[in-house]
Amino acid sequence: MSNETDYESVRRLLGPLDTEPASPSIVDMRRAMADGRRRVRMRRMTGAAAAAVVTVLAVAGAPLAWQGIAGPVSPPPLAAPVTVTPGGPTTEAVESPGTVVVTSYRAGAYDYVLNPATGEYQRWDEPQPFPVQRGNLSPDLRWHASLSSAPDRDGRAVTIRSTVDLDDVRTVPIPVRTASMPVSMSWSADSRRIAVVSEGDPGLTSIDVVDVEDAAATEIELQFRDGQRGWDGYFPGDPHLHPTAAVQWLDDDRLLVPTITAASAVTGERGGRLPHRAATEASTDPNVTVDGFVIHAMAVFDLSGTLVAELPVSTHAIEDSPDPHAELIWTPTGLARGGDQLLLQEGGPGSVTLAVVDPWSDHGPYRSVTVTLPAPPGAEPMSPGGFHAWLPDGRVLIRSPLVLGEDGPWRPDPVVVDLDSGEARVVNLADVVTGDIVPAGATDITLADASPLPAASAHLAFDLPS
Amino acid sequence: MKAELEGEYVEYVTARMSALRRFAFLLCGDEHRADDLVQQTITRLYERWRRARTATSLDRYVRTMLVRAFVDERRRGWSTRVALTEQPPEPASLAAPDVEQRAVLRQALARVPRRQQAVLVLRFLCDLPVDEVARLLDCSAGNVKSQTHHGLAALRRHLGDRGLATLRHGE
Numbered sequence: 001m002s003n004e005t006d007y008e009s010v011r012r013l014l015g016p017l018d019t020e021p022a023s024p025s026i027v028d029m030r031r032a033m034a035d036g037r038r039r040v041r042m043r044r045m046t047g048a049a050a051a052a053v054v055t056v057l058a059v060a061g062a063p064l065a066w067q068g069i070a071g072p073v074s075p076p077p078l079a080a081p082v083t084v085t086p087g088g089p090t091t092e093a094v095e096s097p098g099t100v101v102v103t104s105y106r107a108g109a110y111d112y113v114l115n116p117a118t119g120e121y122q123r124w125d126e127p128q129p130f131p132v133q134r135g136n137l138s139p140d141l142r143w144h145a146s147l148s149s150a151p152d153r154d155g156r157a158v159t160i161r162s163t164v165d166l167d168d169v170r171t172v173p174i175p176v177r178t179a180s181m182p183v184s185m186s187w188s189a190d191s192r193r194i195a196v197v198s199e200g201d202p203g204l205t206s207i208d209v210v211d212v213e214d215a216a217a218t219e220i221e222l223q224f225r226d227g228q229r230g231w232d233g234y235f236p237g238d239p240h241l242h243p244t245a246a247v248q249w250l251d252d253d254r255l256l257v258p259t260i261t262a263a264s265a266v267t268g269e270r271g272g273r274l275p276h277r278a279a280t281e282a283s284t285d286p287n288v289t290v291d292g293f294v295i296h297a298m299a300v301f302d303l304s305g306t307l308v309a310e311l312p313v314s315t316h317a318i319e320d321s322p323d324p325h326a327e328l329i330w331t332p333t334g335l336a337r338g339g340d341q342l343l344l345q346e347g348g349p350g351s352v353t354l355a356v357v358d359p360w361s362d363h364g365p366y367r368s369v370t371v372t373l374p375a376p377p378g379a380e381p382m383s384p385g386g387f388h389a390w391l392p393d394g395r396v397l398i399r400s401p402l403v404l405g406e407d408g409p410w411r412p413d414p415v416v417v418d419l420d421s422g423e424a425r426v427v428n429l430a431d432v433v434t435g436d437i438v439p440a441g442a443t444d445i446t447l448a449d450a451s452p453l454p455a456a457s458a459h460l461a462f463d464l465p466s
Numbered sequence: 467m468k469a470e471l472e473g474e475y476v477e478y479v480t481a482r483m484s485a486l487r488r489f490a491f492l493l494c495g496d497e498h499r500a501d502d503l504v505q506q507t508i509t510r511l512y513e514r515w516r517r518a519r520t521a522t523s524l525d526r527y528v529r530t531m532l533v534r535a536f537v538d539e540r541r542r543g544w545s546t547r548v549a550l551t552e553q554p555p556e557p558a559s560l561a562a563p564d565v566e567q568r569a570v571l572r573q574a575l576a577r578v579p580r581r582q583q584a585v586l587v588l589r590f591l592c593d594l595p596v597d598e599v600a601r602l603l604d605c606s607a608g609n610v611k612s613q614t615h616h617g618l619a620a621l622r623r624h625l626g627d628r629g630l631a632t633l634r635h636g637e
């Protein structure tokens with residue numbers, strides 16, 4: 001046979017394979033529907049936990065244009081506070097008109113936060129002086145947690161405030177140990193616990209887990225294998241606005257921790273493309289600067305600190321692949337989770353590359369998508385864009401870079417990416433978040449999965465466009 | 467999911483089931499794996515039905531999901547794809563040359579990198595144009611052409627002289 005590649009000859013060559021399946025199908029549509037429902041529920045419960053809730057977005061084209069708006073849009077909150085059991089059964093699921101909800105926004109000099117029990121946006125002021133966007137909302141939208149100085153100004157604390165009763169404020173001191181400082185946190189899927197991550201030197205060896213109901217913290221020693229530690233500086237997005245923790249919850253009682261070793265130290269521009277220059281000599285030579293670590297695995301721990309699983313994250317998995325995206329190499333600049341998928345990203349001023357990982361596979365990233373971010377002409381990028389939320393329908397919301405315009409810093413519209421089709425599109429937030437939900441000119445809008453909404457606030461849900 | 471949406475899903479999947487299964491069978495050449503691919507695809511489709519139903523071409527959207535499931539399968543642990551049985555497989559019937567041809571071809575094709583397999587099957591068995599294959603695999607038309615070239619070269623290499631002779635004999 002010659003090297004001919006014309007269509008007909010190849011068609012003839014492969015022709016014997018053009019047959020019908022001989023046996024009857026065993027595909028079960030009912031099972032697919034049942035499994036699909038279960039996965040949707042899982043994603044709503046756990047996918048949102050990592051990403052969900054603090055999604056800081058500026059409304060497009062509305063840079064700092066809210067002077068003069070002083071009051072809340074909705075009536076003031078109910079006089080009688082609503083009692084909520086942390087993490088307990090919240091509400092019966094209701095059919096809502098959409099999949100996402102605005103959880104907070106800024107108008108005038110104030111932040112407003114959603115009371116999910118009433119569907120009202122209430123003004124967020126003392127005794128919680130921190131912007132809503134600096135903290136993390138629980139997956140059930142009923143609690144807001146932020147890191148702050150401890151009441152005695154010696155050390156740090158987690159301040160937890162109920163969004164259905166703003167007077168319910170709980171302060172949990174977090175011990176400051178040698179060479180460590182609490183820096184970030186994440187909520188468990190059931191909204192009962194918060195994992196608090198402290199800086200390590202280098203790397204994590206323990207974390208603190210706060211029980212919301214007890215308002216108490218417990219230190220958990222992470223039983224890494226020899227030579228391994230956790231990575232503490234793992235921020236998907238801007239750590240100044242989006243304090244998502246390095247440690248994430250797989251579900252109600254298992255934690256996912258990015259793992260490093262001394263051998264994975266790198267020097268060079270952090271967040272730049274791999275390969276970084278290895279800095280293994282850093283452990284013995286104080287003159288070698290360690291700028292970061294390449295995470296080589298994701299470790300799963302239970303609440304006793306026992307290592308229960310490990311997912312190797314190997315760049316070789318994509319380097320060796322014939323996939324045309326193979327050159328888009330994962331770097332440890334971000335992590336998020338939706339259902340049974342982990343998302344890694346490589347960020348930059350003009351584009352973001354996302355790679356999806358099956359946490360139970362023995363391989364690394366197996367699919368990647370590169371998204372070009374909106375870049376208004378004449379505007380100077382101030383911070384990179386990147387992952388912002390895993391939407392309930394499985395798509396990923398990408399935040400555009402903050403840019404400096406003539407009127408000050410502002411952020412162009414976000415981009416929604418469909419990882420299945422590779423399709424990416426800019427979302428015009430001004431079109432989808434209407435004046436019925438937030439006042440015109442509102443900014444710093446945060447979005448979350450709408451599935452926990454009770455009937456009283458289900459009408460606030462909307463869809464981001466397909 | 468609302469009953470109305472669920473009804474649409476059932477109607478669509480019911481109407482497309484046999485076409486999807488044949489598509490999956492052409493891709494992987496194994497009935498059971500084809501069923502797995504279709505099962506996986508329609509499960510995922512259910513999850514995303516609210517949005518998928520608004521796709522410009524729902525058929526293309528679903529085919530894309532199925533092709534990607536097939537391509538991604540390679541990157542999972544190979545052991546999950548190996549079914550061990552106590553009995554050795556039945557030998558191919560000597561009286562059925564077409565069966566033998568298929569076996570030889572399928573065996574050789576299975577050794578071609580998965581993405582190249584997909585390109586060959588989509589182009590030459592499913593008769594899809596280069597642009598459509600590029601859309602399904604989320605790559606450029608040029609990439610499809612180069613994958614075709616490399617895939618055919620690999621296929622011929624794996625067939626070897628003996629395999630090619632078997633195929634010629636059957637013509």
